[in-house]
Amino acid sequence: MSIDTDPAEAARQARAEQRSAQLLEAAARLMDRDGPESVSMQSLATEAGVSVGLIYRYFGGKDELLLAVILNVLDAFGTEVPKAMDEAGEDPVHRLAAGVRALCEVIDDQRYAVVLTYRATKQLSPEGRHRIMELELSTMEPLREALRAGQKSGAFEVIDVDLETYNVLLLTHSWALKHWYYERRYTVEEFATMQTAIALRALIPPRQRRKYAALLGNAGA
Amino acid sequence: MSIDTDPAEAARQARAEQRSAQLLEAAARLMDRDGPESVSMQSLATEAGVSVGLIYRYFGGKDELLLAVILNVLDAFGTEVPKAMDEAGEDPVHRLAAGVRALCEVIDDQRYAVVLTYRATKQLSPEGRHRIMELELSTMEPLREALRAGQKSGAFEVIDVDLETYNVLLLTHSWALKHWYYERRYTVEEFATMQTAIALRALIPPRQRRKYAALLGNAGA
DNA sequence: CCATGAAATGAATCTAGATTCATTCGCAGT
DNA sequence: ACTGCGAATGAATCTAGATTCATTTCATGG
Known part of the structure; x- marks a missing residue:
């Protein structure tokens, strides 16, 4: 300045x-x-x-360093997810799908950092932890928005926006959390595609299924 | 002996x-x-x-102690989940729902231990870690079975049994992992009911929806 | 070529805990 | 009451790292 x-x-x-x-x-x-x-x-x-x-x-110390690593991913989320969603257009379903895919890609790229998010509680200052929670929540905001939009347009049938948003995030995190298990079964591509389909199946009501068959996976309807 | x-x-x-x-x-x-x-x-x-x-x-040391804590929950899973599922009868849908609820209850009862599962990597011996993974997988077996049964009977439309089983487990774990977030929003009861509905929505194909409307939550169909 | 200060080094120091073990306690059997 | 032995204690020791800081290296401007 x-x-x-x-x-x-x-x-x-x-x-x-x-x-x-x-x-x-x-x-x-x-x-x-x-x-x-x-x-x-x-x-x-x-x-x-x-x-x-x-x-x-x-x-300043190890805590700051680890915090920086974590803030890094959260930052990537904050950049990549909205970008991908905007490129996907207006339709909430496509926006959500794009968001999920972007998440998976960033996560794959920085698995360790995502895992850290779940672990580093000890070495992190309370302020740091708090900051991370805040950021994680604001990271989810675009997803939440997509859910709300889809809910309004009737594309989604949502039980609870907060819960389902976090669920979507978790499904993607699991690529990092359970990598030892998924690693030898799926590629990130496959993983992203399937989790997208699964998440959408939980959200899209029967009448809309046909319209999004491509995203909903194999059997389709 | x-x-x-x-x-x-x-x-x-x-x-x-x-x-x-x-x-x-x-x-x-x-x-x-x-x-x-x-x-x-x-x-x-x-x-x-x-x-x-x-x-x-x-x-023997701190590692053994922590391992014991973790094995404790996994043990509870191994006992309570099959029990609840068996009490739910034959229908895979009801069995799965019962399993999810049982999981949520055990998790609520031992949140800390579930969190440990995701954290204690450092202090645990490699054998301990391996044992935990094995046990977690065998814990999921009944759920996986329910998915397979439902798939065969047409009650479920499954994209990938392994992935979706783990997803269900994760959704329940999130009660422990993100407790700071859920705590002030839902009771365990509500949480379990909603996650059940969400998981089932992802699995039950449109034609079966009506039959399980009660489990699928508010709007139902 | 030197003076100056930032950049970099890494041995010494600190700290938080985990682990050990010489000692004490308390009770069952005599 | 006395002996022997497993149970229990907790101060002393060890260890793994994190953090510091006196010293050295390097680049820049004069």
Whole structure:
């Protein structure tokens, strides 16, 4: 806001960004390879090719680092999901389907981070945890909106918007949570397609089934 | 098998059982009150009113203790779910509904333990983890069976039995996983009823809807 | 070529707990 | 009352990491 006049300062900022990104990437690699618990300041430093002390120049502590990893995915959700939904047009059914698919893709790309969301309670500050909950809820907002729109237009028959929205999110999260099980059965593609069909079947009333047969899967009607 | 001749030995066994149960209960209380991470050997000892050292007489270490907590719920699942399903009769739809409800009840009763299932990876031995996965899968077996039966009889239209079975389990787990969200919105009762309806809507094809209107919730058809 | 300060290092320090074990307690059998 | 033994204690020890900070390296401007 007031520093962008200094080119040297800008350069510093840029380098800092880069370092911080480098660390987050190393953390991602580490989690992907050896699981989220394997991230110690030491192992992270080694993986990133820097010294332990340096990490503290870019993150206040381990908690901030983990928080950053999580905020990263939530951010991706917040960007990718609305984008995909908007590209899908107006129809709430197609919008929801697009949202689910986008979620699956981001999740596949950052499985470890999604898992962290369910685990990192210990190492996270209460404020951090709170922030995550808030963000998760706002992430769901577009989905919730689609449900409401579909409900109004009669495309969906909804029992409880809040519950069913969260259910949809969970179905996608399960790709990360139960990856050891799904991994050898489905590709992300298949997974996304099936979960979409399943979620929609729960929402679309009989009379609308024919119209969306393509999304509802094999048997169709 | 060969010690049950000694009454003194039997008494010892009984006391040991009791202690071990006492410890598990204390752990449960602690987790329920302050979250799963709050269980340290110290805090557990204090909560149970014993000394730290004593815990090691009954459990090999913290990992064994946590494993025991988890095996406890999985055991309850293995007992309660089939029981409820059998009491529900032959119809796969009613069997599934009964299973879901039973799951919700056990989960509500041991929320902390379900959450542990998703978290304790670090502190658990690989064998322990493996055992948990196996048990979780066998827990699902009755549900899977109901899906298959319903599929055969035409009551269910299933896209993929494995996936949809796990989905049902997840929907119930979410009572524990997202309790901070659901807590102030629904009672377990409401939650169980709605999740049942939602799960069934995804499974029951249009032509069967009328028959199970009661389970499918408000609007019914 | 030097002075300056930011960037980076990593050994030393701290901390939170888990685990051990020498000691004490309490009771059953004599 | 006394002996022996399993039960119980909890202070001392160990461990795994997280965090700090005195020191070194590097780049930049003069």
